[in-house]
Amino acid sequence: MKRAAIALLVLLTASCKGDRQDLSAAAPDAASAAATRIEADVRFLADDLLEGREAGTRGHELAALYVAQRLRAIGLSPAGDGGSYYQRVPLLRATRVADGGRLVITRHGASTALTFREQFLPALNYNGGDMAVEAPAVFVGQGVHAPELRHDDFRGVDLRGRIAVLFAGAPASFDPDRRAFHSSTREKLRELSARGAVGAVFVDTDADEARSPWSRAMQAWDKPGMCLRREASPLAGRAADGGGIDTFPQLRVVAHVSAAAADAVLAGDGRSAAQLFRAAKDGTLKPFALPGTIALAARTAIVPVTSRNVVARLPGSDRALASEHVLFSAHLDHVGIGAPVDGDRIYNGALDNALGVAVMLEAARQLAALPRQPKRSLLFVALTAEEKGLLGAEWYARHPTVARGSLVANVNMDMPMLLVPTDDIVPVGLSHSTLEPLVRRAAKEVGVALSPDPFPEQTIFVRSDQYAFIRAGIPAVYLTAGTDATHARDDASLAMQVFLRDHYHQPSDDVTQPIQYPDAARLARLNARIGALIGDAAQRPAWHRGDFFGERFGRTATPAPTSAQ
Known part of the structure; x- marks a missing residue:
C-alpha cells in the first residue's frame, strides 16, 4: 500500500508545472487543465487510503507528504522547521471514557441523573484523567460580557465556586x-474562568440541533479531540511540562446537554428553556441562581501526539519587500475514521477540505509560473488540526517559521461548497481591512461577482483558520462558494444547506459529491490574483479604523469605506 501511494505521488506531481499565464484571465484549455489538476488532488486527498486525514494519524502524514511533494514539484522552497517542508505541531489527544461521565441535578431533596450520550456529554478535559465537581449553579444566559454594547450576562451574580x-x-x-466574537466557545470559557466558575454546562436549543443534530454528537461521542501542548522554550526559559495550552483548568468539568433535556437543567424560575432562550437572544434576560446543586464528572484518556503543518515559500522579487509575506492557508486534516454510516466508516472530507487544499495548490502553481514574481514573498501553508479547534493555525501564528511580524495578510480556503455552477464567490471578512479594494479588483479582473455571506448567523469568520491569524493582528479574508447560480434550475443556497445537513462531517463528503471543478479553477485563479495584488501593493494591508477585530487584535489604518460587502 505504501509503495502504491508513493507511485501515485510521482504520477500526480510529474507534470504539475504549466505554461506561464496571465492570472486575470484563463483560456478555455488552461481553465480545463486547472480543473483537471484540482480534481486529481481532491481524488487523492479524499481517497479511502488516507483514512480521513485525522491530525496525528498515518492518513494525515501521507496527505502531508503528498502536499509537500506537490509544492516541491511546483518549484516552491521549503519553509518549515530546519529547512524542511514541515512544521512540527505538539498536541494532546483526549478521548472520553464512558463510565466516568456524570451529570446529576439535585433540587428540593430529589436528584435527577441525565443519561450519558442520550442527554449529555462531558466536554473533553485536557487537565486530568478523572475530574469532578459539585456546586450551586447560576444561569448566565449566553455568557456574554460586552460593555461597549451595554450587555452583561453576569450582572449581579457571583460565579465564584459555582x-x-x-x-x-x-x-x-x-x-x-461582535456576534461572531462573543459566540466563540473559547471566549465564553475565558469569561467564566475569569469570574471564578468551577464548571460549566452548555444547554442546546432546538435551533442549535437544527444545524447540528444531537444524534451526531451521540454518534461521535468517542471521537478524540486535541489541544496544543506546551514544550520547552529555551528562549523563554520555560521547562516542558507537557500540559495543554488554553485549557482553562479552573473549569474542572464542562458538559453539553441536549435540547431534549434542557428543561431538566434550567427548571428554576417557572420559564421553559425555549422561553429563556428567546429572552437571551432578545437581550432581555437577567441571570439568576438555579436551586440546588449540579454534580459533574468526566473521565478522559489523554496522550501526547504530534502532527505537522506543511509550509512552502515563493520568494518575492523586490529586495526590500521580499522579507514580508502573504500567507495562503487551507487545512489539510479532516475527522478520520468514525461511527459507520450505511457501512462506511471513513470520513473522507472531499469538500472539507481536500478541495480547499487543491485550490491552494493550483493558486501556488499559477503564481510560480508568472513571468515576474510578486514583490512580497508568498507562503503556502497546509494546516493540521483545524477540525480540533484551529490548532495548526494557532501554532503557526504563535511560532511562525518566518520572521515574526513579517506576515502581512492571510488568504484562507476552507470547504468551498461548489455544488452547482455559480457566477460569484463569497469573500467572508472583506470589509474589515484594506484588503477590500484588492479583492474587488481581483474579482473584476477574473470576471467573478462578489456576494455577501449567505449564512451570517453561522459566524464562520471566527470558525476557520483565518481567525487564528486575525487574533495575531493579521488582516485576513476567507473565500468560499457563491450563491448566484448560473442556471435558473439550480439553487446554490439550498445545495449548501442540504450538504451541511446531510453530508458535513459525514462519510458521504466524498468524491461522489457534485463538485464543480471549473468553478474551483476560477476560485484558484482568483486566489492567485489576490495574492499577486497584495504582494505588489505599496502598503501592507491594515485594519480599517474603528473595525471591531482591528481594535481588539491589530493596528488600525484608514476609515472604513462606505461601500458594503
Missing part, C-alpha cells in the same frame, strides 16, 4: 462581528 449554565451564541441585536 457552575455556570448557559446557551451558545450571542444576542441577535449584536452586529455580525
Whole structure:
C-alpha cells in the first residue's frame, strides 16, 4: 500500500508545472487543465487510503507528504522547521471514557441523573484523567460580557465556586462581528474562568440541533479531540511540562446537554428553556441562581501526539519587500475514521477540505509560473488540526517559521461548497481591512461577482483558520462558494444547506459529491490574483479604523469605506 501511494505521488506531481499565464484571465484549455489538476488532488486527498486525514494519524502524514511533494514539484522552497517542508505541531489527544461521565441535578431533596450520550456529554478535559465537581449553579444566559454594547450576562451574580449554565451564541441585536466574537466557545470559557466558575454546562436549543443534530454528537461521542501542548522554550526559559495550552483548568468539568433535556437543567424560575432562550437572544434576560446543586464528572484518556503543518515559500522579487509575506492557508486534516454510516466508516472530507487544499495548490502553481514574481514573498501553508479547534493555525501564528511580524495578510480556503455552477464567490471578512479594494479588483479582473455571506448567523469568520491569524493582528479574508447560480434550475443556497445537513462531517463528503471543478479553477485563479495584488501593493494591508477585530487584535489604518460587502 505504501509503495502504491508513493507511485501515485510521482504520477500526480510529474507534470504539475504549466505554461506561464496571465492570472486575470484563463483560456478555455488552461481553465480545463486547472480543473483537471484540482480534481486529481481532491481524488487523492479524499481517497479511502488516507483514512480521513485525522491530525496525528498515518492518513494525515501521507496527505502531508503528498502536499509537500506537490509544492516541491511546483518549484516552491521549503519553509518549515530546519529547512524542511514541515512544521512540527505538539498536541494532546483526549478521548472520553464512558463510565466516568456524570451529570446529576439535585433540587428540593430529589436528584435527577441525565443519561450519558442520550442527554449529555462531558466536554473533553485536557487537565486530568478523572475530574469532578459539585456546586450551586447560576444561569448566565449566553455568557456574554460586552460593555461597549451595554450587555452583561453576569450582572449581579457571583460565579465564584459555582457552575455556570448557559446557551451558545450571542444576542441577535449584536452586529455580525461582535456576534461572531462573543459566540466563540473559547471566549465564553475565558469569561467564566475569569469570574471564578468551577464548571460549566452548555444547554442546546432546538435551533442549535437544527444545524447540528444531537444524534451526531451521540454518534461521535468517542471521537478524540486535541489541544496544543506546551514544550520547552529555551528562549523563554520555560521547562516542558507537557500540559495543554488554553485549557482553562479552573473549569474542572464542562458538559453539553441536549435540547431534549434542557428543561431538566434550567427548571428554576417557572420559564421553559425555549422561553429563556428567546429572552437571551432578545437581550432581555437577567441571570439568576438555579436551586440546588449540579454534580459533574468526566473521565478522559489523554496522550501526547504530534502532527505537522506543511509550509512552502515563493520568494518575492523586490529586495526590500521580499522579507514580508502573504500567507495562503487551507487545512489539510479532516475527522478520520468514525461511527459507520450505511457501512462506511471513513470520513473522507472531499469538500472539507481536500478541495480547499487543491485550490491552494493550483493558486501556488499559477503564481510560480508568472513571468515576474510578486514583490512580497508568498507562503503556502497546509494546516493540521483545524477540525480540533484551529490548532495548526494557532501554532503557526504563535511560532511562525518566518520572521515574526513579517506576515502581512492571510488568504484562507476552507470547504468551498461548489455544488452547482455559480457566477460569484463569497469573500467572508472583506470589509474589515484594506484588503477590500484588492479583492474587488481581483474579482473584476477574473470576471467573478462578489456576494455577501449567505449564512451570517453561522459566524464562520471566527470558525476557520483565518481567525487564528486575525487574533495575531493579521488582516485576513476567507473565500468560499457563491450563491448566484448560473442556471435558473439550480439553487446554490439550498445545495449548501442540504450538504451541511446531510453530508458535513459525514462519510458521504466524498468524491461522489457534485463538485464543480471549473468553478474551483476560477476560485484558484482568483486566489492567485489576490495574492499577486497584495504582494505588489505599496502598503501592507491594515485594519480599517474603528473595525471591531482591528481594535481588539491589530493596528488600525484608514476609515472604513462606505461601500458594503
